Amino acid sequence: MSDVRxxxxxxxxxxxxxxxxxxxxxYAQEQLGDVVFVELPTVGADVEAGxxxxxxxxxxxxxxxxxxxxxxxxxxxxxxxxxxxxVNESAEDAGWFWRMEISDADELEELMTTADYKAFLExxx
Amino acid sequence: xxxxxxxxxxxxxxxxxxxxxxTTHSGHRGLQMEEPLIFEMGSTGRTGVDLPPVPxxxxxxxxxxxxxxxxxxxxxxxxxxxxxxxxxxxxxAIDAGLYPLGSCTMKHNPRLNEKVARLPGFxxxxxxxxxxxxxxxxxxxxxxxxWLITLTGLPGVAMSPAAxxxxxxxxxxxxxxxxxARGDARKRILVPDSAHGTNPATAVLCGYQVDPVPSLANGxxxxxxxxxxxxxxxxxxxxxxxxxxxLFEDQIIEVAEAIHAVGAYFYCDGANFNAxxxxxxxxDLGIDVMHLNLHKTFSTPHGGGGPGSGPVVMSAELTPFxxxxxxxxxxxxxxxxxxxxxxxxxGDGGQAYGRMRSFHGQMGMFVRALAFMMSHxxxxxxxxxxxxxxxxxxxxxxxxxxxxxxxRGPCMHEVLFDDSFLKDTGVTxxxxxxxxxxxxxxxxxxxxxxxxxxxxxxxxxxxxxKESMDVFIDTLRGLxxxxxxxxxxxxxxxxxxxxxxxxxxxxxxxxxxxxxTPEAPAxxxx
Numbered sequence: 001m002s003d004v005r006x007x008x009x010x011x012x013x014x015x016x017x018x019x020x021x022x023x024x025x026x027y028a029q030e031q032l033g034d035v036v037f038v039e040l041p042t043v044g045a046d047v048e049a050g051x052x053x054x055x056x057x058x059x060x061x062x063x064x065x066x067x068x069x070x071x072x073x074x075x076x077x078x079x080x081x082x083x084x085x086x087v088n089e090s091a092e093d094a095g096w097f098w099r100m101e102i103s104d105a106d107e108l109e110e111l112m113t114t115a116d117y118k119a120f121l122e123x124x125x
Numbered sequence: 126x127x128x129x130x131x132x133x134x135x136x137x138x139x140x141x142x143x144x145x146x147x148t149t150h151s152g153h154r155g156l157q158m159e160e161p162l163i164f165e166m167g168s169t170g171r172t173g174v175d176l177p178p179v180p181x182x183x184x185x186x187x188x189x190x191x192x193x194x195x196x197x198x199x200x201x202x203x204x205x206x207x208x209x210x211x212x213x214x215x216x217x218a219i220d221a222g223l224y225p226l227g228s229c230t231m232k233h234n235p236r237l238n239e240k241v242a243r244l245p246g247f248x249x250x251x252x253x254x255x256x257x258x259x260x261x262x263x264x265x266x267x268x269x270x271x272w273l274i275t276l277t278g279l280p281g282v283a284m285s286p287a288a289x290x291x292x293x294x295x296x297x298x299x300x301x302x303x304x305x306a307r308g309d310a311r312k313r314i315l316v317p318d319s320a321h322g323t324n325p326a327t328a329v330l331c332g333y334q335v336d337p338v339p340s341l342a343n344g345x346x347x348x349x350x351x352x353x354x355x356x357x358x359x360x361x362x363x364x365x366x367x368x369x370x371x372l373f374e375d376q377i378i379e380v381a382e383a384i385h386a387v388g389a390y391f392y393c394d395g396a397n398f399n400a401x402x403x404x405x406x407x408x409d410l411g412i413d414v415m416h417l418n419l420h421k422t423f424s425t426p427h428g429g430g431g432p433g434s435g436p437v438v439m440s441a442e443l444t445p446f447x448x449x450x451x452x453x454x455x456x457x458x459x460x461x462x463x464x465x466x467x468x469x470x471x472g473d474g475g476q477a478y479g480r481m482r483s484f485h486g487q488m489g490m491f492v493r494a495l496a497f498m499m500s501h502x503x504x505x506x507x508x509x510x511x512x513x514x515x516x517x518x519x520x521x522x523x524x525x526x527x528x529x530x531x532x533r534g535p536c537m538h539e540v541l542f543d544d545s546f547l548k549d550t551g552v553t554x555x556x557x558x559x560x561x562x563x564x565x566x567x568x569x570x571x572x573x574x575x576x577x578x579x580x581x582x583x584x585x586x587x588x589x590x591k592e593s594m595d596v597f598i599d600t601l602r603g604l605x606x607x608x609x610x611x612x613x614x615x616x617x618x619x620x621x622x623x624x625x626x627x628x629x630x631x632x633x634x635x636x637x638x639x640x641x642t643p644e645a646p647a648x649x650x651x
Contacts, residue, residue: 034634036634057634059631059634061575085635
């Protein structure tokens, strides 16, 4: 089973060996409302943990999506260009944003587990 | 679904006895006309005037003459007049009712402004006329500049910027020029997370990186977080005061001191100057540069994309970097410094980075702003600030028991609610604002500032009477009670009574139709 971690900025990262898939959480898509545009990173770009990587725009607001961990972008979810609503329909699965090669696995230790994140969300309301 | 319960603003001609589903033969509703686009109207060949037939001429276009229809609507003059009158009647504006948006053209434009602006000496001048023939117009520019300098306590002003965001860019370019003149290329601009979206956009357009500064739980900037970000790579901070939460930044002096300690400049977004005009001079707060929206604080109209005006006041240190042109007093009257050569000849030490636009600024807006300033006087402008803050606090005081203020304590010119009073009702901020349309009100600003959940931001300005605010407040109280009582039908599909029902904002953003296209395109050759 793959390991999923969350950031306090509501990104999720699913680790599969040396690569990781990143998206925004179910909570984040619910808060944003209907997503109308996603600006994805460039394949081959290097991102730092906490750095800007993508932009998600909804009817309410445009928000930065930060890289949960550092690494190199290896693939982006091109389906989001034509169907940004995938982020609303399936935030933590088909609505993924990008895949990346992990540069430093230790950075994952900084992130929240699913249970931690759930507790974190309960603290927000 | 039935949303036909009594309107809270009843007595305004809403007929509650009409059958809910009644349609009309004409498609009009009462005297509310259903108006097509002008391109959907008209028949081929009709004209407003009779023109003689075009005589036979030998074409010199070498076969490039248009072959097909040009596709313009063909209408008579009365049809055109009715079309535009009907379209204009669909507009909601400050002249039609309370406009709580707090955006451009947020307050009443006194008709005296219009009378003065229409004087031929102002309305008929041309920017390329010899300067000796427009001394009066130049004096208006110079006098408005003097008022702005006096009101802000900053010694220089660039009058030409076209509106707020253009003024921001003007000010940030002056900051950049000042740093670069010292050989000090800095890269970062600090922007609070409650800022107007134009602030980070301006910083990026000016070639800087944006570094956001968080706000405290009380809605003000986090001074400690700000200090932690300061180093000699920070070029400036862009702060709005009062800020977008309608709150005075009470640590602004400390912010200015901290910014200046690292050699950076303090840009203030003057969009909310209405709340402090005549009360506080921004120069005394340590602000180095600030734009002023004449179309907000000084009442000049800027609705529907009409001309705004965003002069930028600057400190003595930044003034040499202000753009061209500017007015100076010479031995034989006023004249414009328009070129780098003029500036060198003037010998004032100016190092303008060029121009921000053609010509000298929005002359018509300068005249209106000056009419507003002079008819109010210094004491009247102070009252503008006091009454605008009083009005916002009246709205806050009368709504705080049924809606939820985002922050504790009194507000400045704007009152900000969050959506916690709608929690578990199934009604969102968007639904609530759409229901206001059925009640005859333009919605307030919603979902901004971004740091407040489901934000609802109302700015009554000093224009509103107690009577008009009471109707507005009573309506909002009624809607809040409906939402809490579970009467969600009137919200979920709102507006019900407007000429158009709720528009699909998602579809409009995802697949915008940006221009009208004919259903059966004419076979026109390009």
